[in-house]
Amino acid sequence: MNPHFSRRLAIGSALLPLLLAAAACWALLSGSGASAAESLRTILGLPGADDGLLLFRIRMPRVAMGIMVGATLAVCGVMMQGMFRNPLADPHILGVSSGAGLGATIAIALGLGRATLGLGAVTLFAFAGGAGSVALVYLLSRRAGRLSTTSLLLAGIAVGSLFSAGTTLIMRLNHDKMDHIIFWTMGSLSTVGWKQVFWCLPFCLIGSLAALIFARDLNLLSQGEETALHLGVNVGRTRMLIMLLTAIATAGAVSATGVIGFVGLIIPHVSRMLFGPDHRRLVPLSALMGAVFMLIMDTLARTLAAPLEIPVGILTAMCGGPFFLWLLRRSAL
Numbered sequence: 001m002n003p004h005f006s007r008r009l010a011i012g013s014a015l016l017p018l019l020l021a022a023a024a025c026w027a028l029l030s031g032s033g034a035s036a037a038e039s040l041r042t043i044l045g046l047p048g049a050d051d052g053l054l055l056f057r058i059r060m061p062r063v064a065m066g067i068m069v070g071a072t073l074a075v076c077g078v079m080m081q082g083m084f085r086n087p088l089a090d091p092h093i094l095g096v097s098s099g100a101g102l103g104a105t106i107a108i109a110l111g112l113g114r115a116t117l118g119l120g121a122v123t124l125f126a127f128a129g130g131a132g133s134v135a136l137v138y139l140l141s142r143r144a145g146r147l148s149t150t151s152l153l154l155a156g157i158a159v160g161s162l163f164s165a166g167t168t169l170i171m172r173l174n175h176d177k178m179d180h181i182i183f184w185t186m187g188s189l190s191t192v193g194w195k196q197v198f199w200c201l202p203f204c205l206i207g208s209l210a211a212l213i214f215a216r217d218l219n220l221l222s223q224g225e226e227t228a229l230h231l232g233v234n235v236g237r238t239r240m241l242i243m244l245l246t247a248i249a250t251a252g253a254v255s256a257t258g259v260i261g262f263v264g265l266i267i268p269h270v271s272r273m274l275f276g277p278d279h280r281r282l283v284p285l286s287a288l289m290g291a292v293f294m295l296i297m298d299t300l301a302r303t304l305a306a307p308l309e310i311p312v313g314i315l316t317a318m319c320g321g322p323f324f325l326w327l328l329r330r331s332a333l
Helices: 003-029 036-044 053-084 095-110 121-141 151-172 175-188 194-213 215-221 225-231 236-255 263-273 279-303 312-329
Strands: none
Touching: 003 053, 003 279, 036 151, 053 194, 053 215, 053 236, 053 263, 053 279, 095 121, 095 151, 095 175, 095 236, 121 151, 121 236, 151 175, 175 279, 175 312, 194 215, 194 236, 194 279, 215 225, 215 236, 215 279, 225 236, 263 279, 263 312, 279 312
16 A cells, blocks of 8 residues: 555554544534533533423434434445546435435425324435436336446436436426425425434345445455456446445435435545555545544534525535545546
């Protein structure tokens, strides 16, 4: 390994968990409704503490969701970029976000109430839309039993555009619910509770475990399909499994929070620049970095304009856009 990467790897492995703990503490102690001192007294169980309703039922699940969603989107971005060998790839490239947006928009437009599993219909419809879009992309791109990256990309663009048009049409026909739809599509953790956390947990674990399992295969795929084939990788099956597991994890994550962009695009880039291209190290460090980034963005989203809340997707886009332009300036793409 490059000695520069080895040194950065050691520093990152020690520093990122500390940054995650610090970001989590900041998120728990910040926000309207209870001061940092009151929140700290509640955590420590000191005299004068309140009943902890705000802290344990609102802030804690929000922090847990921020960690899971940030880590999941970052890890799925690593897998997508490794599979496609394309730095522009991210977890939403297969139309997951557009499908989830359409599903959520349908549920909001129909005014559906509570659904099964204790979850809102918006969450379940968003998951179904995200998973359905990937299934459609898979069916459209598979030809003669083969699955090419070019076909996947083109099918993902086409299906994503179609579903986005459907979302826009439904919004146009439902003016009274447009604000709710727009807020959801911008991404927010404001409605997250413990039920949503437990709903998303299995999907986040699926994405993380898949990334670790396929880390070696992704290293070989990054060297080219022929090299990977000669070294024993079943390219078609591996690509299909990575796509399927990534799509499930991404759909589960965004179904409860709305569409949060750029996390799966910029975090893998930063991790690769700092720690090197080895996916066996890139996956866990990207997960930590994604969790830290999401916690910081969400805390800023609810404190910058308090008591109003900014959709976290706006802040991630404001960070991701300039970073993307910087990459172009450096000719990194």
